[in-house]
Amino acid sequence: xxxxxxxxxxxxxxxxxxxxxxxxxxxxxxxxxxxxxxxxxxxxxxxxxxxxxxxxxxxxxxxxxxxxxxxxxxxxxxxxxxxxxxxxxxxxxxxxxxxxxxxxxxxxxxxxxxxxxxxxxxxxxxxxxxxxxxxxxxxxxxxxxxxxxxxxxxxxxxxxxxxxxxxxxxxxxxxxxxxxxxxxxxxxxxxxxxxxxxxxxxxxxxxxxxxxxxxxxxxxxxxxxxxxxxxxxxxxxxxxxxxxxxxxxxxxxxxxxxxxxxxxxxxxxxxxxxxxxxxxxxxxxxxxxxxxxxxxxxxxxxxxxxxxxxxxxxxxxxxxxxxxxxxxxxxxxxxxxxxxxxxxxxxxxxxxxxxxxxxxxxxxxxxxxxxxxxxxxxxxxxxxxxxxxxxxxxxxxxxxxxxxxxxxxxxxxxxxxxxxxxxxxxxxxxxxxxxxxxxxxxxxxxxxxxxxxxxxxxxxxxxxxxxxxxxxxxxxxxxxxxxxxxxxxxxxxxxxxxxxxxxxxxxxxxxxxxxxxxxxxxxxxxxxxxxxxx
Numbered sequence: 001x002x003x004x005x006x007x008x009x010x011x012x013x014x015x016x017x018x019x020x021x022x023x024x025x026x027x028x029x030x031x032x033x034x035x036x037x038x039x040x041x042x043x044x045x046x047x048x049x050x051x052x053x054x055x056x057x058x059x060x061x062x063x064x065x066x067x068x069x070x071x072x073x074x075x076x077x078x079x080x081x082x083x084x085x086x087x088x089x090x091x092x093x094x095x096x097x098x099x100x101x102x103x104x105x106x107x108x109x110x111x112x113x114x115x116x117x118x119x120x121x122x123x124x125x126x127x128x129x130x131x132x133x134x135x136x137x138x139x140x141x142x143x144x145x146x147x148x149x150x151x152x153x154x155x156x157x158x159x160x161x162x163x164x165x166x167x168x169x170x171x172x173x174x175x176x177x178x179x180x181x182x183x184x185x186x187x188x189x190x191x192x193x194x195x196x197x198x199x200x201x202x203x204x205x206x207x208x209x210x211x212x213x214x215x216x217x218x219x220x221x222x223x224x225x226x227x228x229x230x231x232x233x234x235x236x237x238x239x240x241x242x243x244x245x246x247x248x249x250x251x252x253x254x255x256x257x258x259x260x261x262x263x264x265x266x267x268x269x270x271x272x273x274x275x276x277x278x279x280x281x282x283x284x285x286x287x288x289x290x291x292x293x294x295x296x297x298x299x300x301x302x303x304x305x306x307x308x309x310x311x312x313x314x315x316x317x318x319x320x321x322x323x324x325x326x327x328x329x330x331x332x333x334x335x336x337x338x339x340x341x342x343x344x345x346x347x348x349x350x351x352x353x354x355x356x357x358x359x360x361x362x363x364x365x366x367x368x369x370x371x372x373x374x375x376x377x378x379x380x381x382x383x384x385x386x387x388x389x390x391x392x393x394x395x396x397x398x399x400x401x402x403x404x405x406x407x408x409x410x411x412x413x414x415x416x417x418x419x420x421x422x423x424x425x426x427x428x429x430x431x432x433x434x435x436x437x438x439x440x441x442x443x444x445x446x447x448x449x450x451x452x453x454x455x456x457x458x459x460x461x462x463x464x465x466x467x468x469x470x471x472x473x474x475x476x477x478x479x480x481x482x483x484x485x486x487x488x489x490x491x492x493x494x495x496x497x498x499x500x501x502x503x504x505x506x507x508x509x510x511x512x513x514x515x516x517x518x519x520x521x522x523x524x525x526x527x528x529x530x531x532x533x534x
Contacts, residue, residue, distance in 0.1 A: 014362075014443075016354075016358040016361050016443055017358055017361070017362050020355050020359070020370075021367070021370060023351055023354065023355060023374070024355070024370035024371055024373065024374040025370070027374045027377070027410065027411050028370070028373060028374060029388075029392045030385060030388030030389045030391065030392045030393075030408075030411055031376070031377065031380065031385070031388055031411070032388075033388045033392050034248070034384055034387055034388040034391070035245065035249070042242040042243040042246060043240055044234060044238050044240040044243045045242075045246060048230070048234065048243055052225065052230065053247075055225055056225055056226060056230040056247070057227065057250075060212075060213055060226040060227045060228075060251075062144075063144075063147070063148065063151070063219075063224065063226060064209050064212045064213055066144075067148055067151045067152045067208065067212050068205050068208050068209055070148060070149065070152035070156075071152040071156040071205075071208050072159060072201075072205065074152060074153065074156040074160075074300070074301040075156040075157070075204070075301070076159070076163060076201070077297050078093070078097055078160060078298045078301065079097075079163035079164040079167055080163070080167055080189060080193065081297060081298065082094055082097070082298065083164055083168050084284065085283055085284050085285070085286050085294060086283040086284065086285045086286065087286045087290075087291035087294045088291060089295055089298070090283075090294075093298040093299075093302070095520055095524070096298075096302055096306075097164075097298060097301070097302060098157045098160065098161060098520075098522065099157075099302065099305070099306040099516055099519065100153055100154050100155075100156065100157055100301070100305025100306045101155075101157035101515070101519055102306070102468065102511070102512045102513075102516040102518075103154050103306060103309050103512055104154075104217065104472040104474070104489065104511060105150070105151055105154050105155070105211075105215050105217055106216075106217020106220075106474065106493060106496070107309060107313070107492065107508045107511065107512070108150045108151075108153070108154050108218065108309050109147075109150060109220075109221040110221065110309075110313075110496050110501060110504065110505075110508065111150075111308065111313065112146050112147075112149075112150040112222075112309075113222065115142065116139070116142050116146060116222075119139075123135055123138055123142075126138050143222055143223060144222075146222065147218060147219065149304060150218065150222075150304070150305075151212060151218060153301055153304035153305030154305045155208045156208070156305065157519075158204050158208050158211070159201070159204035159205065159207075159208060160204075161204070161522075162200040162204035163197055163201060163204060165200065166196070166197040166199075166200035167193060167197060203419070210378055213226070213227065213228065213251055214228060214251075214378075214380075214381055214382070215228060216229065216381070216382075216474070216475055217474055217493060220232075227247050227248075227250060227251050228251075228381050231244045231248055231381050232383060232475075234247060235383065241387065244384070245384065248380055248381055251381070256376070309512075310509075310512060313505040313509050313512070314505075314509070316501060316502045316504075316505035317502070317505040317506050317509055320502040320503050320505060320506060324503075330486075330506070330507055330510070333487055333488050333490075333491050333507060334488055334510055334514070336486065337471055337487040339402070340402065340405055340406065340409070340477075341467045341471050341514075343402075344406045344409040344410060344466065345464075345466040345470065346463065348409070348410050348413060348416070348417045348462075348466050349417050349421075349459055349466065351410065351414065351417070352414070352417030352421040353421060353447075353451075353452070355371050355374070355418060356371075356418065356421045356422045356425055357425070357443070357447050357451060358371075359371055360425060374414055374418075375414050375415035375418050375419070377411040377415065378412065378414070378416065380412070382412055382473060382474070382475040382476035383475040383476065383479060385408055385411050385476060386475065386476045386479035386480050387479070388411075389404060389407060389408040389480060390404075390479070390480070393407065399480075400480075400481075400483065401482055402482070405476070405477060405480045405481060408476050408480050409473065409476070413466055413469055413470065416462070416465055416469060417465075417466060420458055420461060420462050420465070421455065421458060421459070421462060423458075424454075424455040424458030424459075460521075461522050464518045464519065464521055464522035467515075467518045468515045468518045468522075471488070471511055471515050472511060474489045474490065474493055477489060477490055478490050488507040488508075488510050488511045489507075492504045492507040492508045492511065
């Protein structure tokens with residue numbers, strides 16, 4: 001090693017890079033523990049390939065495409081309308097659009113499972129007139145169509161939040177210039193606003209896709225076998241963990257391709273947002289007919305993703321209270337859920353800050369790659385992550401503790417914090433931290449005096465997003481929880497499995513209430529104060 005190389009290496013290795021490398025290694029250990037077993041003998045793998053693997057793949061591909069397209073149709077028009085136009089009910093919709101994110105997909109499935117059941121008389125008629133093949137096609141179409149609608153209606157807020165933020169920060173000068181040049185509102189949207197919001201669109205779709213391929217509860221209750229269902233069946237039903245890990249490897253590979261495509265389409269593009277008022281100021285008032293259409297455009301996704309499940313759950317909860325009274329309220333489970341969600345949200349946000357700031361200090365591939373790899377847990381089923389955590393923490397006698405659950409959550413949801421914090425630092429901080437270093441401040445002083453104050457809103461948003469995700473997390477909690485330790489999610493799912501739907505409505509509503517409170521706070525953070533022009 002020559003003197004020049006040694007000097008460069010010494011410059012790159014400091015407390016921040018060592019801390020970031022140690023965090024990444026710790027987070028990757030459970031995944032390494034699982035993936036190291038992929039090469040072992042898998043007794044059921046050949047049987048899976050010959051029988052059900054193609055169904056798992058096709059169902060997963062079809063579901064991700066269908067849900068993504070439908071989520072775009074739900075989120076994109078609403079995000080544009082609410083950021084650019086004024087109409088009756090607009091202020092209400094601005095925060096209500098995120099409410100479906102408070103509804104776990106498996107809770108929505110409890111409600112929407114009634115649709116295929118209600119269609120049974122119609123299916124009987126189809127079978128009597130056109131035969132068994134027509135019956136099977138119609139039954140599968142109704143079941144899969146219902147699953148697509150409920151998942152898109154629950155997951156579209158990921159897209160809505162990303163797109164609305166992008167539309168709000170677009171410069172008013174660009175939008176006004178297009179209008180002055182004679183462009184119609186539709187032309188302005190497709191030729192100016194949408195191209196500028198493309199990174200936000202791709203990022204939102206990526207989150208939706210990862211949520212779809214990792215979902216277990218909704219696809220389980222709607223009877224659509226995807227790769228995630230296949231993992232659970234292979235592991236718990238057939239007792240073949242190695243084959244289950246291979247299925248998970250297929251999912252990880254698919255997500256790596258997705259992330260690579262996202263990075264490729266973004267390229268080296270940069271977007272400047274330094275001048276002019278945000279595009280949501282001086283919103284154009286819609287005339288009655290267009291205002292009605294805008295109202296319906298926002299109401300439909302909210303109705304499908306929140307109002308219908310919420311009203312049905314209220315009805316079931318009322319029936320349950322009529323029989324058993326208030327004594328059945330699961331206060332202990334709610335306390336457990338809040339403890340896990342708040343503790344992990346704060347911890348994960350702090351880790352996201354450390355990793356992103358270390359990468360800004362040392363933008364080298366040797367650090368970028370481990371940080372990117374540390375975020376892949378979001379693409380891996382919670383059950384598989386839990387197995388890795390059990391193998392790794394078992395060596396330290398930490399299995400069956402709150403620490404194990406929190407560690408599993410960090411491995412699983414780190415990407416939720418990494419990406420927004422990275423985007424916030426790039427957008428807001430710019431070269432200010434470099435200027436701070438030139439003025440003689442240490443990296444720690446720069447972080448606390450420059451970066452953290454400027455991205456305070458982003459950090460609060462990350463805490464709220466992680467809080468909501470953990471409240472709804474199910475399979476990992478079921479595997480890693482201590483004995484006699486239940487959360488609202490595990491309680492609701494267990495009651496639904498036992499067909500105690502009325503009783504499962506109570507913890508489900510508590511999840512929605514707590515998550516809705518967090519999402520309301522998140523939406524307030526993302527909504528800038530109204531501008532006052534003289």
